[in-house]
Structure formats: structure tokens, C-alpha cells
Amino acid sequence: MDTHKIMIVDDDPHICEIVQAYCEREGYIVTYSHSGAEAMKLLISFKPDLIVLDVLLANDNGMDWCRNARSYTNAPILFLSSREEDEVKIRALSDGGDDYVTKPFSPGVLMAKIKAHLRRVSTGRKGQLLELPGLTLDFYAQSVTMGSETIFLSKREFSLLSYMAQNVNCVVSVDALFQLIWGMESVEDTRTVAVHISNLRKKIEADPAHPERIVTIRGAGYMLVARNTLQQVRT
Known part of the structure; x- marks a missing residue:
């Protein structure tokens, strides 16, 4: 069985560490970035099977990053955000996102979503x-x-x-x-x-x-x- 690769893009180191720990517990290979520019370079070199992306990055807009990333990858993108407004969720999904999880989030629910999306892309x-x-x-x-x-x-x-x-x-x-x-x-x-x-x-x-x-x-x-x-x- 191939080992899935997960990329986390979030400017909060604590969030990155939590998601990384849970993903590695499942046997996934994990990397993360705190900035959009760095993450775009990492996207091309790392070629993740799934991306966990914050809506609000320190110097970037996660939704803009997602839209640009779609030129390089079809990997599922799961948004993390403290924003609960419907219009934010609609834009996130319209700009190329596949799922949306609000903060604070349940790590168990996040992992269930990650597994579900990976099941859909792991085979032909x-x-x-x-x-x-x-x-x-x-x-x-x-x-x-x-x-x-x-x-x-x-x-x-x-x-x-x-x-x-x-x-x-x-x-x-x-x-x-x-x-x-x-x-x-x-x-x-x-x-x-x-x-x-x-x-x-x-x-x-x-x-x-x-x-x-x-x-x-x-x-x-x-x-x-x-x-x-x-x-x-x-x-």
C-alpha cells in the first residue's frame, strides 16, 4: 500500500503540530508550511495527496492560494478556519476547496474527513x-x-x-x-x-x-x- 503524503499550510505552528501528529499516527508522510509563497514551492516539490489549508494566512489569503494551486494539483484541499459565515464557506469551496472544517475542530472529525477524501483518490x-x-x-x-x-x-x-x-x-x-x-x-x-x-x-x-x-x-x-x-x- 502506498503511503499518502499530507501537506499542511497554516501560520499557526500549534495547529500544524497537532494535525501533523494525528496524520503521522495514521502512517502518513507529513510536511507543513507557514506561508503561502513557501507552500507553493513545497506543493510542486512534495506533490501531496491531500492539503490541509488555513483560510487566513499571515500574509496571504488561503482561498487565493487554493485557486492558484489548482493549476498544479488535483489533490483534495480541506480548509481550516475560524470563520463560520456561509459566504466564506461558499467562496472557499467555489475557489477549489473540497471540504471545510471550522476551528476549534475535533481532530477525530478532521482525520475522518482526511481518510474519506484519501479513499477517493487512492485508486484508479x-x-x-x-x-x-x-x-x-x-x-x-x-x-x-x-x-x-x-x-x-x-x-x-x-x-x-x-x-x-x-x-x-x-x-x-x-x-x-x-x-x-x-x-x-x-x-x-x-x-x-x-x-x-x-x-x-x-x-x-x-x-x-x-x-x-x-x-x-x-x-x-x-x-x-x-x-x-x-x-x-x-x-
């Missing part, structure tokens, strides 16, 4: 497919195929579906979905998750009003159900 094109009974997720195209029909999802819809697919036939709490997809530590409004689940159901359910794929487990959360167990679960 075939490895980008996750096949379930009656449902195939394509991580490269950000789409889901049901029978002969392919449906393209929004980034957030696909993130929700892929996370549940990786926990198929298991209950996923609303809190977990909110934290992993929106990068926040607690649920401020559960309707945010419910609205996106509703939109996702409209795309993949035969009857969204009576869902059979993404079912609600009352008082617990949601479950993506494999077809051969549909009869055992009720919404």
Missing part, C-alpha cells in the same frame, strides 16, 4: 465506484446510478448520500450529518439536514413522500437501506 477510476443493491455511487462524477438512470447530485447532496452509503443499513444521527457535512460541532437547526434529505429523496426515491431508500428512524436519525432489507424497515 474503478475505485471511485461504490456499489449497493440497486444503487451505484460514482465519486468522480458525483452521481448516483439506479438501473439505467444516472442522476447528478449537488456537492452537499452527494456528501450526504455517500456518507450514509458508507454506513449502509446503519442509523446515522442528524448531529453526525450536520457536523460532517457542514463542519460544525453542533446542530443549530435540524431542519437544515431535513431539507437536504428531502431534496435528495426527490431525486432517488420512486415516491419521495413514502421513501424506501433513505428512511427516517424516529428519534435517532436516517438510514440508507440496501434493497434486500427494505421490507424490514419502516419510515
